[in-house]
Amino acid sequence: LKGSNVDSSDVTEQFYDLEAHMKNNRVEEEGLQKFLLEKSTTGTLDEILKIRKEIRAIRGEIDRQEGQLQRWSNDSSFATITLTIYEREVPVVAAVPVVPKFVERIRQTFSESLEAMLGVCRELTIAVVAVVPWLPMILLVVVFLWMISPRPRKRIASPPGND
Structure with missing residues (x-):
């Protein structure tokens, strides 16, 4: 109180x-x-x-x-009783940091590295799924550009010495 x-x-x-x-x-x-x-x-x-x-x-x-x-x-x-209750804040005591042992640090580092790799795979999967709906349109544009672009003509090789 x-x-x-x-x-x-x-x-x-x-x-x-x-x-x-x-x-x-x-x-x-x-x-x-x-x-x-x-x-x-x-x-x-x-x-x-x-x-x-x-x-x-x-x-x-x-x-x-x-x-x-x-x-x-x-x-x-008509007496009125008003009661106001406030919760007291309990101070948080900072815990003394425990320095992990060498083997524990290796296990933790490997686990964090594996989690990071899985995170990259998840993001790449999302990027591929985002691009898939655009692929047919991109393919049509590429085919159209390929069809209208001038291609170098193949020369018919002339027999040697006829020049």
């Missing part, structure tokens, strides 16, 4: 703290609701409005806390 990188955000402690705060806010909201019911019959309008304002503030805080808890729940549901 060359290295690793872990990036995460653990919100477990924050999650439980927020749940506790939300529970306390709900208890406070319930208490204010009961107090509002009592004051609705005996209290002044100003007292009732103040209690309602407090209830709205606490309700807003509870809603915000519920939203945050929901986001954290969704985030944990």
Whole structure:
């Protein structure tokens, strides 16, 4: 392992703290609701409005806390783990060259020479196969040139002394 990188955000402690705060806010909201019911019959309008304002503030805080808890729940549901693995390169150790013995060198040289000779034979065979389709055309051209070329005429030998 060359290295690793872990990036995460653990919100477990924050999650439980927020749940506790939300529970306390709900208890406070319930208490204010009961107090509002009592004051609705005996209290002044100003007292009732103040209690309602407090209830709205606490309700807003509870809603915000519920939203945050929901986001954290969704985030944990959609957690992604990405793992990247690289293969480490293993260094190649150079082998110490082994000097072949005399007999081994002769055998190796003979084998390489024989392989070279076979390679030349293979290439010549390929060259002959490449030329074969052209032979009829070349033969026709040679025959045609031979037929139209002037040939020296044979002289009829005259008897000696008739010159």
